[in-house]
Amino acid sequence: MHAAIIGAGLAGLTCARALQARDHRVTLFDRGRAPGGRMSSRRLGPDRHADHGTRAFLVHDERFAGQVDEWLKSGVAAVWTPELVMIDGPGVARPNRFKSTRYVGTPEMRAPIIDLANQLGTSVTLHRGRNIAGVHHSGSHWVVQDDEGEAAAFDAVALAVPAPNAAALLTEVPHLHAVASAVPMTPAWAATVVFPNRLPIAFDAANVSIGARHEHAGVLAWMDRESSKPGRTSDECWVLHAGEEWTRDHINDDAEAVGAQMLDAFFSATGVTRSEPTEIHTHRWRYAFPVAPLCDGCLWDDQLLIGACGDWCMGSRVEGAYLSGLAMASRVMGERSDFLEPCLPTHGRA
Numbered sequence: 084m085h086a087a088i089i090g091a092g093l094a095g096l097t098c099a100r101a102l103q104a105r106d107h108r109v110t111l112f113d114r115g116r117a118p119g120g121r122m123s124s125r126r127l128g129p130d131r132h133a134d135h136g137t138r139a140f141l142v143h144d145e146r147f148a149g150q151v152d153e154w155l156k157s158g159v160a161a162v163w164t165p166e167l168v169m170i171d172g173p174g175v176a177r178p179n180r181f182k183s184t185r186y187v188g189t190p191e192m193r194a195p196i197i198d199l200a201n202q203l204g205t206s207v208t209l210h211r212g213r214n215i216a217g218v219h220h221s222g223s224h225w226v227v228q229d230d231e232g233e234a235a236a237f238d239a240v241a242l243a244v245p246a247p248n249a250a251a252l253l254t255e256v257p258h259l260h261a262v263a264s265a266v267p268m269t270p271a272w273a274a275t276v277v278f279p280n281r282l283p284i285a286f287d288a289a290n291v292s293i294g295a296r297h298e299h300a301g302v303l304a305w306m307d308r309e310s311s312k313p314g315r316t317s318d319e320c321w322v323l324h325a326g327e328e329w330t331r332d333h334i335n336d337d338a339e340a341v342g343a344q345m346l347d348a349f350f351s352a353t354g355v356t357r358s359e360p361t362e363i364h365t366h367r368w369r370y371a372f373p374v375a376p377l378c379d380g381c382l383w384d385d386q387l388l389i390g391a392c393g394d395w396c397m398g399s400r401v402e403g404a405y406l407s408g409l410a411m412a413s414r415v416m417g418e419r420s421d422f423l424e425p426c427l428p429t430h431g432r433a
């Protein structure tokens with residue numbers, strides 16, 4: 084069996100590693116320059132990164148706990164204990180009582196992904212920078228074609244990509260296309276801001292919900308001080324995450340203008356005196372979070388040998404992506420998976 088996996092985020096790599104363990108041949112494709120997907124970090128310079136996607140992850144399931152233990156032992160993840168607050172008015176910070184254990188990749192969020200990719204053996208080939216544009220049925224095979232027309236045939240295909248990307252590649256499998264199309268995903272703007280000196284802010288991470296009567300209402304949802312995470316440099320670097328509705332309203336705006344508005348909202352929310360950053364970078368995540376994720380483990384057609392996995396199939400978040408990748412591998416290997424159990428809590432955005 085030679086399987087193609089489209090997408091080398093956590094779900095795709097987890098699936099590839101599980102298939103490799105059972106001696107299957109796998110070819111992984113990702114459109115990015117490096118694997119990681121939404122667990123990618125922005126490189127700011129030598130040994131300097133900012134987690135502009137996943138902020139932190141939580142653990143509920145023992146299968147994921149086993150994986151996280153491996154990451155902790157090999158030093159690619161660590162516990163992060165930020166001073167966490169809620170900001171519900173300009174300059175008004177209250178302690179946040181949500182005390183779950185948070186984990187982060189070290190020295191950057193992408194580190195566990197790099198670790199997984201480094202463990203892939205000779206039976207797995209990883210192609211970066213390959214944007215898959217079509218998946219077509221041909222006799223007993225699936226032909227996977229990239230946007231430059233390069234194609235290859237496989238016995239089975241797993242789409243480990245966000246739901247809208249999966250729907251676009253499932254046009255020849257109407258029943259799976261319909262399921263993936265019914266899982267919209269919200270966009271998110273993220274801004275990484277570096278300051279020359281430490282700012283007088285007493286907390287490390289904040290959940291922001293500024294009331295509608297304020298000028299910057301809805302602009303920010305979260306903010307994190309990167310240097311408070313383990314293994315980071317001491318640079319005063321903050322990653323700001325925009326609110327869902329505000330992102331929708333500004334999704335096609337100029338990135339520089341978005342960064343400027345998010346920075347204004349940051350000073351307003353924290354109440355600190357304005358100072359000029361040395362760097363500001365913005366990133367537009369078109370598909371950040373599934374609106375109504377499934378609890379199915381993964382989608383799979385055991386006659387056609389094609390399916391889809393990812394956070395949106397299993398309750399969302401990093402843990403959901405991992406479990407969905409495992410479920411996908413079971414189905415590719417012809418096993419039923421036992422993932423039809425209550426989904427993970429979705430409130431757990433770390």
Ligand SMILES: Cc1cc2nc3c(=O)[nH]c(=O)nc-3n(C[C@H](O)[C@H](O)[C@H](O)COP(=O)(O)OP(=O)(O)OC[C@H]3O[C@@H](n4cnc5c(N)ncnc54)[C@H](O)[C@@H]3O)c2cc1C
Binds near residue numbers: 140245371431
């Ligand atoms: C801003 C932000 C903050 C977040 N914060 C948290 C958090 O704090 N805690 C948490 O648990 N989760 C968080 N998440 C969600 C978490 O990042 C995801 O749940 C998880 O990373 C999803 O992994 P995945 O493998 O399912 O998908 P992805 O990571 O999206 O991987 C999919 C891969 O498929 C590739 N791809 C897509 N289409 C194609 C194609 N046509 N051809 C080739 N390659 C393709 C992409 O390049 C990508 O690498 C956050 C996400 C965002 C965007």
